Amino acid sequence: MIHLLVDPFSLGFMRRALAGCLALAIAGPPLGVFLVLRRMSLMSDVLQHGILPGIAVGALVGGLSVYAMGLGGVLAGIAVALLAGALSRATGAREDSQLAGVYLLALASGVALLSARPGIDLAHLLFGSVLAVDDPALYLMAGVATLVLPALALIWRPLVLESFDPDFLRAEAGSGAAIHAAFLALVVLVVVSGFTALGTLMSVGLMMLPAIAARHWGETLAAQVASAVAIAVLSVLIGLLLSYHADLPAGPAIVLTTGTFWAIGLLAGPRFSLRQRLRASTAGMPRLRAGRD
Numbered sequence: 001m002i003h004l005l006v007d008p009f010s011l012g013f014m015r016r017a018l019a020g021c022l023a024l025a026i027a028g029p030p031l032g033v034f035l036v037l038r039r040m041s042l043m044s045d046v047l048q049h050g051i052l053p054g055i056a057v058g059a060l061v062g063g064l065s066v067y068a069m070g071l072g073g074v075l076a077g078i079a080v081a082l083l084a085g086a087l088s089r090a091t092g093a094r095e096d097s098q099l100a101g102v103y104l105l106a107l108a109s110g111v112a113l114l115s116a117r118p119g120i121d122l123a124h125l126l127f128g129s130v131l132a133v134d135d136p137a138l139y140l141m142a143g144v145a146t147l148v149l150p151a152l153a154l155i156w157r158p159l160v161l162e163s164f165d166p167d168f169l170r171a172e173a174g175s176g177a178a179i180h181a182a183f184l185a186l187v188v189l190v191v192v193s194g195f196t197a198l199g200t201l202m203s204v205g206l207m208m209l210p211a212i213a214a215r216h217w218g219e220t221l222a223a224q225v226a227s228a229v230a231i232a233v234l235s236v237l238i239g240l241l242l243s244y245h246a247d248l249p250a251g252p253a254i255v256l257t258t259g260t261f262w263a264i265g266l267l268a269g270p271r272f273s274l275r276q277r278l279r280a281s282t283a284g285m286p287r288l289r290a291g292r293d
Helices: 002-010 012-037 041-062 066-091 095-115 122-127 135-154 156-164 166-173 177-193 203-214 221-246 250-268 274-292
Strands: none
Touching: 002 012, 002 221, 012 041, 012 135, 012 156, 012 177, 012 203, 012 221, 012 250, 041 066, 041 095, 041 177, 041 203, 066 095, 066 135, 066 177, 135 156, 135 177, 156 177, 177 203, 203 221, 203 250, 221 250, 250 274
């Protein structure tokens, strides 16, 4: 058992994948908790597709450099988020419809641009590969986590206030547009930094699924953030081991492991679970019968 758990990480590429994914597991889930709290879960889908054109342009201009593709992805992600919001305000249409239209066009244009650049494995960009985590990719993930965590701590209080009572924040400190923009920029950075290991389609899973699962385990915001990070860290460890021993892509293995934790919380967690609802309905039946008698 010890060899099964330890031997895979004696390999350099597995250690790099572990270090990079742990950085994402610490930086991403707190942002995911706020996305769920602010009812912006769809924004994560928009960004995971929206960064693809920028990555493609970065590859066309700077080759297969992680930093060139990462810079292109950050610029594209921010542009897509701002464009969807601007279209919604300009037309008066629902923002979710604008988000859906923008991210579908972004995904199609990104795939078209990448197909025009020979030598790029589209499957690795979409789903990731532990073999692709070289030193530059590791430095990118670790650097983004080092930047995101202090930045999130800096905007934590106004972000919480805007999430629960935006009217009070506007009355006390004016518009919360700057806080909202800073928060979206942090989300884009985390999504982009994970595309090498987890792919553009899987990196959001490590951000959102632990946050969704944490709602079944934590009552307060701090407890949900701590639960989300713990679930993400365990998912990275188990997912990478599963990827190594079962010869599975790292991104799907990690996301499937995270989904398993979510399913456990959904079925048997202390909050909003089927077990809790069943127990509440069972406890109410004797009182109902007594009232009828």
